[in-house]
Amino acid sequence: MKLLVDERDVKFVLYEQLRVEELCRRPLYAEHSQEMFDMALEQAEKLAEKEFFPANKAGDREGCRFENGRVKAPEAFHQGYQRYCEGGWLAMSDSPDVGGQGFPVVITNACVEFFAASNWSLLMYPGLTHGAARILHLFGTPELQELYQEKMFSGEWGGTMCLTEAGAGSDVGNLRTKAIRRPDGAFNISGQKIFISSGMHDLTENNIHMVLARIEGAPKGTKGISIFLVPMLRYDESGNLVPNDVACGGIEHKMGIHGSATCVMNFGENNDCIGYLLGGENKGMHIMFHMMNEARLFTGMQGLALGSTAYLHALEYAKQRIQGAPVEHMKDADAQRVPIIKHPDVRRMLMFMKSSTEGLRAMLYLAAYCLDRVRTAENDDEREMFQGYLDLLIPICKSRGSDLGFQVCETAIQVYGGYGYTAEYPVEQFLRDCKIASLYEGTNGIQALDLIGRKVAMKRGQLFKSAFKVTSEMLGRIRKDFQLRELIKIYDEAQESLIQVTKYFALKGMSEDFQVPVLNALPYLNLFGDVVMGFLLIWQAYLANRRLQEIYRDHNAKTEAQQKAVVQKNRSAAFYAGKMASAQFFINGTLSQASAKARSIMIGDKSALDIPDDGFALV
Ligand SMILES: Cc1cc2nc3c(=O)[nH]c(=O)nc-3n(C[C@H](O)[C@H](O)[C@H](O)COP(=O)(O)OP(=O)(O)OC[C@H]3O[C@@H](n4cnc5c(N)ncnc54)[C@H](O)[C@@H]3O)c2cc1C
16 A cells, blocks of 8 residues: 555655755764665655554544543544654654754655655644644753653653634734733733644643743733743642643534544633743744744645645546546447546546646755755855745745645545545545645735745845746756756746736835735735746756656667657656656646736736625625
């Protein structure tokens, strides 16, 4: 059963495109090697197949239960969670000082793809713990670290991120949770958080919450937010663990990720909830921003991973499901029936799924690789450059990863036909589990505003310009490949369209029409994503073509017919031919629409703004 992740493509991106093995030349990763990376990937795949995937359907059916104020995670999750923690996966990319294995982020991300594809709901428990543990590690006092850190990085205790309240979703600055200073320097916390993933469960004995709250008298809005470590069980003066007045008020019944407990959390109902300040007063948003890149990348990975497994399942199904005659024998009732993969429309859907997941994989791994380059930078310029790319890429990775991943899941259902809509097959669950990725961790609408409002404008647009300078240099080499010239032409036009819209936004942003860029932020983000993925896929096609030519030479295949025969017989050649096809399909089919998409933005239509509210419908 190898239907989780396209392992060959993972290795292609890691070693042939990004050449991540070269990271091992840098002191931080000097103790690692490509063999160790491969071993980690192999182990991740094994654990995903053996423990995570079998529990995925069971977790979906059983869901979480709220009984007598306690929450139970699906029974099937317990063993997988234990094995994950025992294997040290939770702290895979953290420093050995905290019990981590010090792997590059890009390798950790590739492993995450296996776990996420096999059981996203289960992965959320250690995923949130890791985020919370990192906050403690970066911003906690040595005393707090001593008490809580080790057990969090090992997964013995869980962790959560508590931002959302009923009146504070996207508008987190509106939160009401209060923190009142105590004589001992800690704080009394009171308030209610909603939608808290892993807020309470029985996979661990204790749960350490990272809670955003406002200290009495602090400024309104995001400026007055602080972050607190609030354990479910805290240590008393004698060092015993005692309850900390943290209660779960209930769990949500959701469309998907049924195995992930989404909780209403009540802090301080009995005025006995103690929280410990992290990173200083009113630094809550600063700390959250610090954590955002990794959290948003992780959410983008959800879309990629679920899209990836949906694609591989649909591909397998399309090879087995016999239905209909080939189009050239349509009218012949006696014609032999064929597997649906032989039908052009099904092939179109498969190509959409293949090129989308491959483009996303390249983009998300590139972002993770940028994080590694930031971590290992040899000077400030290098660090600043990769941090800049990363900042620009993150909202695109989160939004495109989740939206396109969802579209891939939806297309997988279409490939299955009616069976895809039934619970008998797994693709409907992939779709339900995927949808949430566009909503949490900042809705995709908010990601788009972040891209146009903060990222593109950063350093007066220098970041944007320098990103394309690097792309142009890289393309300089690729342009020498005669076979790719038509694709590169389309890419150049698409990049130019993106630049035009960016300039248009800059002008509009300073005029009384400043709402036009805001209105078109998501279409702009999508266009940007197409350009980034287009570039990465052309780069892949260039590498694939070089490898293909070598294989043809090895087989003495000179004519087109001989080369076709090689591709039919040789799996490696088929893979590289598949890479070329992905680039062609995406660039000819999607990227070629860039100028029309740019035009539709620059028409400056304001009907959505001008329409009276009652004009939407008289309801
Ligand atoms: C399953 C699940 C798990 C979650 N896990 C966690 C968790 O662990 N911790 C946590 O703190 N939260 C969590 N959340 C909450 C999640 O992050 C929020 O639901 C999300 O931030 C959106 O907030 P909201 O639901 O209040 O929607 P709203 O903020 O009300 O948004 C509704 C719509 O309006 C749009 N919108 C809102 N404001 C603006 C604006 N200024 N400009 C343009 N568009 C805007 C949004 O994009 C969206 O389309 C979870 C939610 C779910 C459903």
